[in-house]
Amino acid sequence: MSDVSRAVSRGANFPAFGEYNEAVILDAVRRAASDISRVELAQITGLSAQTVSKVTRRLISAGIVREKGTVSNGPGKPRTILELDAKRYYAVGVHLDPAVLTCVLLDLVGGVVARRSVDLREQAKPDALIGRITDVIDDVVASVGIEEARVLGVGIASPGPLDSRTGIVSHPPHLREWGTVPLRAALIEKTGYSVLVERDVTAAVVAELWAPVDDAVADFLFLYYGTGVNAGIALGRDVVRGVNGRAGAAGHVSTGPGGEPCFCGRDGCLDSTCTPEIVVRKARDLGLLPSRADGAEGSASSLLADMTALVAQVRENPQGPAATLLAETGRRIGRAVATLVAVIDVTRVVLGGPFWEVAESALVESLQSVLRTDAALHARGRIEIVGAAVGTDVAATGAACLVLDNAFSRRPSSILLAP
Numbered sequence: 001m002s003d004v005s006r007a008v009s010r011g012a013n014f015p016a017f018g019e020y021n022e023a024v025i026l027d028a029v030r031r032a033a034s035d036i037s038r039v040e041l042a043q044i045t046g047l048s049a050q051t052v053s054k055v056t057r058r059l060i061s062a063g064i065v066r067e068k069g070t071v072s073n074g075p076g077k078p079r080t081i082l083e084l085d086a087k088r089y090y091a092v093g094v095h096l097d098p099a100v101l102t103c104v105l106l107d108l109v110g111g112v113v114a115r116r117s118v119d120l121r122e123q124a125k126p127d128a129l130i131g132r133i134t135d136v137i138d139d140v141v142a143s144v145g146i147e148e149a150r151v152l153g154v155g156i157a158s159p160g161p162l163d164s165r166t167g168i169v170s171h172p173p174h175l176r177e178w179g180t181v182p183l184r185a186a187l188i189e190k191t192g193y194s195v196l197v198e199r200d201v202t203a204a205v206v207a208e209l210w211a212p213v214d215d216a217v218a219d220f221l222f223l224y225y226g227t228g229v230n231a232g233i234a235l236g237r238d239v240v241r242g243v244n245g246r247a248g249a250a251g252h253v254s255t256g257p258g259g260e261p262c263f264c265g266r267d268g269c270l271d272s273t274c275t276p277e278i279v280v281r282k283a284r285d286l287g288l289l290p291s292r293a294d295g296a297e298g299s300a301s302s303l304l305a306d307m308t309a310l311v312a313q314v315r316e317n318p319q320g321p322a323a324t325l326l327a328e329t330g331r332r333i334g335r336a337v338a339t340l341v342a343v344i345d346v347t348r349v350v351l352g353g354p355f356w357e358v359a360e361s362a363l364v365e366s367l368q369s370v371l372r373t374d375a376a377l378h379a380r381g382r383i384e385i386v387g388a389a390v391g392t393d394v395a396a397t398g399a400a401c402l403v404l405d406n407a408f409s410r411r412p413s414s415i416l417l418a419p
């Protein structure tokens, strides 16, 4: 058995492709924008030609890298082009959203090979939900007909609060049956795979970093409009986690004067004015939505349905009260984003998340106009505002990318180990 395949199958530990040099070379091959040979690999990685040759031989015999053909540029020996064998290994990503469970299977270069989603309309106790997560993972892997040994692991994108080092989720809002759940340990036991758990917004940032957009996009703020509103930060192509894994937790950033009081003692926080739950409550107070008699008030799936209904009202009547409410919400989110952009000093804002998917058309204009004119951004140059490169599945995809990132990791310290 080669070093590489031993690394992949070493049981409880989260798999990584062999040693530091293997990871460096694999990462360079995966990121290569054009044909890459051993010559360029030595230039990019700073490894000697001899080392590159030795390591690529190992990677080829392990079936992770293959030779794609040769090209010659003028005189001299033709270069042999190397590429990843994308279908050699796979990673599973799961987004545990309170309303819907999404599962994707990615190949080694981040291509989506299979996906499933399951409605979570009724509130489930942790054991039942963990059982459903296990079933959907097995279903996705079976649908492609691959052996389990070729699955590197499972990434779970979960709403916080959570500790990504232990994989323990504590009292997530909208999962009312949940107290403190050792999600990672439970899923390792149930599925037999290596498992990592990350905040949904962190996973979304990672998906954006993996997406094949302009390589110059290294620094951005990701505004994630889910059941909560949060920001994710990427600097220098790395996701910023912070000491407690909560960098970008933006709930108490001000959205401007005149906002609702927040439990933190301030007025007009993002959390007290702009979450889908608050917006839907304001719409109900204005008589724009009927009150719910089915007891589903505030559940994540009813929130999505209510937000969808509000956005439909905006389409029907662009000058009506629903439009005014959502434009004001967009303006308030814009002010909070402007503050964050000014603090971390980026020029790109990426917008995404399940509620953004639904409400973008009703929020984006007022949000954009704030970002263009807010005095907090004076002399910063143009702020670029874009939708997430990956759509609805952004958090699930990002969770699977985290598994791939671990496999390709250049930093041994970032390899997450199962307990």
Ligand SMILES: [Zn+2]
Pocket: 251, 252, 253, 262, 263, 264, 265, 266, 269, 271, 272
């Ligand atoms: Zn607050």
